[in-house]
Each structure stands twice: as structure tokens, then as C-alpha cells.
Amino acid sequence: MREIRYYPARWADNRIAMGARASRRPIEIFAAIFVAAGFIYSLHLGTDALGASEAYSAWAAGKQGVGAIVRTPVLHDPGKQVFYYVILHYYTRIFGMSEASLRSLSVIFSLATLVLVFAIGCEMFDDNTALAAAAMWAFNPLAVVFAHTARMYSMLIAIALAQLWTLWRVRKRPSASGAVACGIAGAALLYTHLGGILFIGVGVAMLVRDYIGGKRNPMAWLAIAITMALFMPYVPVARAQSETLIAGHWLDWIGTGYEYPLPLKILVALAAAAVALRFVVSQTGVSDTDGQLVWLGAWTILPGLMLGAGSVVIRPMFNLRYVAPSTATLALLAAAGLARVSVKWRNLLLAGFALACLIMLPFDRPDPQPWRDFARQVSQGGSSDPVFFESGFVSTGNAPSVANDGFPFGYYSVPFDYYFHGSNPRIAIPGFDSPSARMTVEERVLSAGGGWLVSWKDGDAVDSELPDPKRFRAVEKYRGEHLAFYRITPVGK
Template identity: 30%
Template structure:
């Protein structure tokens, strides 16, 4: 238990480190606007107006959470931190149920440091909660092989329903759980009637909300991606490239091959087979939907909840390696993950620092209380100006906040008076001033992920 405790401490440290340092970004702003609603009824009204997922569970929980701990960046994200730490414990439990204690510990270690699991455990969004509930569903299902009880069956059905209320993607995972448990129905539920009753109960609980996931167009479309993006999905779970993926798939096969004596019959393979289904089926269904319907496959957060299955499968292979080889592979994976964490989780410019700009602007406005202030906003995203919502969340209420494109379309004589700023979201250190021919630069300030120009203009030629 000392080792397991150390792994949980590592998971907590990676997820809580400098948690409030970065400003919220657009998706988190949406969540916080929901969670800061004064009542659940107001939250539901806003949900249908501003959140394209229409998923109510996480904002409802976060509403209670920030009622206790406040609405700062650290407080808003800390619920996800807790979910991420619990997920590490659940991964250990699943590894123990399906394989052995060594697999559970290695899997928990991988889950503790997995870059995407760490990343989304540091965001005020629902993805860490979705992963945790998915792990809880699979853990309860696997535990039914050891001892079947009405209590576990009820808990499993409730978790299935919670998956659906957490995110539309929960539908895909619930379907995968239903498929896996049906293929091995004797091992999990003894008889088909019981399987049907449990899953029908979950469906009845979730049914009232499902229609809300299909009554509107998605906010984001990725385009229809080649098959290699589906095949390469697990690369992001640890890092590396296709060569690393191939090596880890060989490691998975090696471990399962050595365990063929333990898993002698069809029923014995229910655990490993369900882990493979967990890893493969949800991304495949989402990819197929993206070709047949709306092309949404692509963002790593949409396949995040399959990460634990991959890590457990890798861990069971790692646990079967000779000691020296195992140590070398573990060190190599740790180095690979450390590089990935530095680039994708703890990068200082990961999110535009609107909070710092807001603090500076508020101080400036306090010195000149009668001065009008206009801020033109340009996003780093060429398709959607998501920064405009972030600016409205952070900047003082007296500011006039306008999309930059409106600076060009404004009628002559309707130019802003007072102080004028152009704020540009950027992935680089400093962004150039857009529309430099219509603005005259007075000064420039660089914040993490954000460049702000104090300007005169726009001028008309």
C-alpha cells in the first residue's frame, strides 16, 4: 500500500501543481458561466444557450463545488483534480480485478503521469469526470465476475446513466459496456434476463435527456480525417510516435501471450477482451459517425475515456517483463512522458492570460475613471473567435469588447473614443498587430498566450 499511496501522491502533485496559474480558456468559461448560475433552473436555461454539449451533470456538481470553495481558477478546476486522482485509484482496482496486483500498480503509475489524463484533470470541464465514471462502470462490471449482488448491479446501472448525463460521448461508452457484458453475460450477470433488466433500467434513467444531444448542430467540426488518425489514437495516451505505438502493442501482445495459461477458457478472457473493446469500440463508433454524420472525430478529449484501457493493457505486458528489461522500459516511458508533460500540460503559454491583462487594465481604468475603453479581440483560432467570450468574462464591466473584424466594418464617424486596445490570442511569444494599416501603435504588452496593443484608430483611408 505504500507504493500505491506514493502513486496517488504523485497523481495529486502533477494535477494540483500551479493549478490556478493559467487563466480559464473558452470552454472553461462556458462551464464557469453555468456553474456560477444562482440556481439550478438558471443553470439549465444557460445550458441550452451557451453549451453545445448540453450535458448537465458536471456543471450541476461544479455549482455545488464552487459554492463551497469559490469560483477562482484553482477552485473551479479542483473538482477535476479530485476526479483525476480517483481515476488513478480506479485504474489500480481494474488492473487488480482483471490481472494482478503488479498490473494494477503499473497501470496506476501510468495513469498518474499520462499527459492527457493530467491535462484534463487540470481543466474546469467534464472530461475528468467522464473518465472517472467510465472507470467506475468498468470496475463495477469486472467486480460482478467475483461476486454478483443486487447492490453492485444497481450501482452499475446508475453509473451507466451518469455516463450519459455527463457527456454525449457517454452514449458510446454505455453501448460498449452493454456489448462487452452481453458477450460474456454468464460471467457478469449469470443470465440474460438480468443483463437486460440492468441495462433497461439504465436506459430508462437516461432516456429523458438523450434527445437533447441530437436537437442541435455541433459547435465544432473537425472535417473527415483519414483512417490513420483513428489507428494512431493511442499515441496521445502516453506520447511518442507510430514506432512507440507499435512497440507498446507488441508489449501488450507479449503480456497476453504469457498469460494464456492463466486465461485458459473463453470465460477467462472476459476481462482482457472487454479492455480491448473499451479501447477500440468508442473511437471506432465516433469515427464512423464522423463519416456518416457530423465530422467531430479528432480532438483528443473525445477519446480520453479510453485511455485507462490502453494503460492497463500496457501495464500487464510491462509486469511480465524480466526485472531489468522492465526497469529500462519504465524509465524510457517516464522520459517520454516528462517531455510530453512539459510541452502540453505545463507550457506557460498554453492558455491566453486574460486575467493578467484584466488586472493591468482595471488598474489603468481606476486612475482615469471617466475614460471610455474599447478592446478589439482577435482569436488565435482562425475559424472561431472564442477569445471574445473569455474577454467578456475577465475584463472590467465598463469595457466595450468588440470582435476585431467589427473594427473594419464600423461606419465612418462611429470610431471608438477614449482608450483603444487590440488583444490578440497567440500560440507564439508575441503576435503581430492585425490590420496594422488602420491602427497606430502607442504601446505593446505581452502576456502568456496574449499580445495586447494600445492603439489609436481605426483610421479610415
């Protein structure tokens, strides 16, 4: 009898030990992925010069106090909210304002995103699905780009996923503390970027779906109410920013409307509404996985669908950065969806995808920014030569020249001043008034004997503000996307 009791007991102990090892294996592999991702995200942080938008992050973070930081997006960087700038302000007070320091905060948020992808996968599905999604997200080019950029987008992804995770948890296990945590995460999302309203809207739509299906969860609705209450004081500012963006036709958010036929606009609007309604009224199948896939599908598809439809019906407004959180949940959706077909093939495909991303990383680096070279060239010229920057909202193509107060000091003066500290005068010329800009350039260049122009206009548009070629010589030193650099001197000098 002792042997009969002994061997099953030992066999049971072995099963427990083997199960514990099996359950630890995904976590151990995830830890290895996390370390590898941290190494890759940290490469070359200080090698390349800051881009124009990254320099704005540095400029905002360098303000003297929170009050000045809060006014920055209102006056000069509409659409981007204050939370990232405040966090970056205190972060750089500790670690400095170098390129590596500014970008390292994005590395931290990117690693937090990786943890949240794994956590959401474990919460909604299982450890292996979470691991597959983490492997797919960790090394893809988008994740690496966001980690290497000193902007709020890595923070936007992390906070959006935190809001999704806490909303799902409070939906499954209602509690007042969970509702408060979810509400705070939602408010932080809105204070990070106006695009966060898309994801809050998807959450509301999915809770409506629950309500239609007979699931009453007051704690989840309390979380949404807390989010709205915390963001309410900022609504007037957000509204003013949106109106400014639309009026200014700003390059980085919205452009002039396309001349699509009215029937096409109506058709696109109805199609987008039908897709959104389908997510809301769809019913959960026999397996609860259906509900999880619907939630992830809505979160992944609807924000981009709304911006895409709005681009046709109203004005161009779609940009992948603004739906960046959807790119992270796409990894979860792919991992869970492929598992329903074949777990083996899912694992092989996602492992191959991660390996391909790793192979491509050395060839996927963006072109270096030219601001260090600009600063060097100006420093080699005369110290009295003025540097001209176009004020106003950045517009391209057929955007009308609308007088506005956007970027009164010149959009590109901020990245230039990050690298150039000489005494050369910085002069803002109205980008929306070419004749006036041309007159100012001619007068100041003639007086100083030379000058420099940093322009966001393309070749045809910038010609209208370059000085008279009979009296001045303008040499194009650089031409990139929405960026040109000219050396201007009087003829004969």
C-alpha cells in the same frame, strides 16, 4: 510429537505472515504513488490564468441555481452536459471561484481515477498488474493535464471507469444492487458528456458478445436499461445540441467535412465495422484473461475508432479529450498484455516509463494563457474604449460563414470578464458576417477614440473585419492558436 506439531504450526504461521506482507506490499506502494500523484496534481493550480473553456466552467458554476446551470450547455456550451457544472457549482460555493479552487475539483476526480485504475486491475487481474497500470497512468502527461484543467474531462474519466468497474462486477457477480449502481454510474456518465455514449455502446457490444457465447446475465442488461431510462428525459436536449453543433461547425467538436472519395469512405466504414464485429464475435480462450483483455481492448480501441472513422465518412469529430477514458484503460491493457510476455520486463518498462514522465514534468507545462495581460492592457487604456468579441460558433479554416445563435455575447467575452472588471463597453460583433462586424468596429472606435478586438479568427480571416487601414490603425498585440488581440485607434490619434 509436540515438536512435530509445533514446528509445522510455527512454519505455517510464518507463511501466513509472509503472505500477508506480500499482499500488503502492492497496496503500500500504491499508497505512495497516490500521495505523490496528489502532490504533482496540486502543483501550480493557481499560477496560470484560466483558459477560455475553463472560464466557461467558472461562468456556469457561478449561476444562481441549478435551473440556470441546466440551461447553460443548452444555449451556450452544447455537447457538455450539466452534471459537472452542478457539482462545480456547489463545490465553489464552499471553496470559492479562484483558479486553484476551480481546478482542485479536477484533482479530486483525477485521484479517484487513479484509485479506479488500481481497483479495476485488482478485479480483472491481480495486485501487481493493478500497481503497474496505476504507476503508468499516475504521472503521464495526459493525467497531469486533466488534473490541472477546470473542465469535465477528469470527471468523465472517473465516472467512465466507475461504470466499467461496476459493469464488470455485476457481470461476474450478478446482484440487483450492483445493477442499480452500474445503471446510475452509466447515467452520470451520459450527463457528464455526450461522448459517454461511446462507452455505453462498447458495454452493450461486450454484453452481446457474452450472450453469443452463452452467458446469460439479466442483471448486467438491467444496468444498461437503468442507464437508458435515467437519461431518457434528456434525449431531446442532447439531440438538439448535436444538430446545433453540426450546423454551426463548432471548433471544439466538429468541423466541415473532408472531400474524401466515396470509395474511400465506404472502405473506412467497412473496416471500422469489421474491427468492431471482431471484438463482439471473438471467443474467450482457455484462460479467462483472454476475455478480460478483449473487454479492455474494446473499451480502449472502439471509441476512438468510431470517431476516427466518422471523421472520414461524415465530418471531423475526433478529439483525444472525448475518448479520455480510453487513455486510462490503455495503461491497464499495457500492464496486462506485457505481463503475458514477461512480468519482469513489464515491471522494468513501466517503471522506466513512470520515471521518464516524472523527469519530463517540469518541461511539459502548457504555454500561459494571456487573459491577465489582456485585462491589464485594457485597464491602462481609456475606460470608454469598447472591447469587441465575435459572436457565433467558433469556426476555422474553410468553414463557411453560417449565421447562427452560438455564443451571442462572444465566445471570448467569458474568459475576459473573469479577469477584467472595468466599465469598458463589451460589444458582440457577428463572427459570421465580416462586413457588418467591420462597420460596427469602425463606428464605435471612431466615436470612442480607440478600441480592442479579441478574435478567434486566423490572420487572413480577421483582416476582413478589421477597419479600413487608411482611416484606422490596428496593432496586433497577441497571436496564438485560435486567439488574437488587437489595439485599434483612428489614424492620427
